[in-house]
Amino acid sequence: MSWGQASSTDLLYWQRETTILTSPRPSYETAGAWSGNAVIGGLLAYSCTRWSNSKGIDSSLCLASTDGIRSKKNPVLQTPAQATGGWRDPAPFQEGNSTFLAFGASLGPRRGAVLLTSFPQVKHIVQPLFTVPRIRGAPDMIECPDVAWLDENVVVLKLSIMANRSQRHDLFILGLLERNTENSPVFTPLNKSRNLPRCGGIRPDWEVAVGALRLDCGDLYASQSFKLMPNQQLIYMGWIKDQDTNELYNGALSFPRHLFFQDDRLFYSFLPNLSKLRTDERLASLHRSTTADESLLVISELPSSRRLEIAIYDFRFRRQGTPSHFVLDLPGRRIEATLNFDVNAAVISVYDACEMRVVFTNDNDQNLTIRILIDGSLVEWDIGDGLSACSHRSYRTLINKNSTPAARLSSSSSSLRNIKMCAWRLSA
Known part of the structure; x- marks a missing residue:
């Protein structure tokens, strides 16, 4: 695996920069790795998803590092027992003074979840942050989760539903983050009774009971958030389904969008520099x-x-x-x-x-x-x-x-x- 980077002054035109992490790769990455982070909670760190040679499913690894050097002793996180179909795509987020990593996971037939681990103590998996009880499609995986704060109370939890290639889409759920009796974060959706949107009269039944919002009739996928300096605007970018190719989500990125919360509703606008x-x-x-x-x-x-x-x-x-x-x-x-x-x-x-x-x-x-x-x-x-x-x-x-x-x-x-x-x- 090689980690590349690109820079942009306007989030529209990008300049490829020197690759920052290259081979030789440790043995735990020989089958492939993706979805990584270089800085977590202000610490130089390394986390990614990798293929497991023994089980043939994906698993995750993570470490904190002071020099950016990886070794064969880097910790591979033990797959949680409930993640029967694998887990992937570690995404960091802050809650108070604590840092967490959110993972997408498959819990078995038609069920997926977002699982949590604390950071940098990554040895133990916290209870699921959120569970989706009904999904159709293979392999029933929630991937590429994202947790972002809209204001001091409300967060937006983004899930990528890994159905078949033509039905993959992102779901966005407004909610609250609270601590349970074990002092672990718990996500509680808002407006759970809200009807799901329709596109052209079609309502896939694998979206039942999620209470989520969609963008682009499902054409946006694997989107991720970041804060735009200096005014801390919440920005999302993701893959856009490219109807011109058979790959669908291969290489077509959306324009950046600014999300904001107003009158108990979620809005977005495209950046003025568009x-x-x-x-x-x-x-x-x-x-x-x-x-x-x-x-x-x-x-x-x-x-x-x-x-x-x-x-x-x-x-x-x-x-x-x-x-x-x-x-x-x-x-x-x-x-x-x-x-x-x-x-x-x-x-x-x-x-x-x-x-x-x-x-x-x-x-x-x-x-x-x-x-x-x-x-x-x-x-x-x-x-x-x-x-x-x-x-x-x-x-x-x-x-x-x-x-x-x-x-x-x-x-x-x-x-x-x-x-x-x-x-x-x-x-x-």
């Missing part, structure tokens, strides 16, 4: 002209073998169910299409709350797909009332900004206003 993506010189060939009735996107070229993806933001509906007319101008030809945006209480109501797809046919009878991604820049989390947030990923440009514009997408419908093109890319 506006840099709309003005960055690398997007100089993206020309916008926004009026009450028209939004247009100008690009340099549109090969028939490529798909154009467009993200729009800052939208408002004038009336429900009114068709929106979109026009794609190609050299020597104009292609038109009409989109019907169905809205419910001014909220988009489609199977995927985050996108609409339109397929045009070019002169060679080949399909040219335009995907319109709808960006709800400040949207309440989906708490069962129909409000949903949307997926976001980084859009790369393949267009030379000095090229001659040759295509335009425009909307002249009266049903949509204040449409602005936010980001786009051409992909093979």
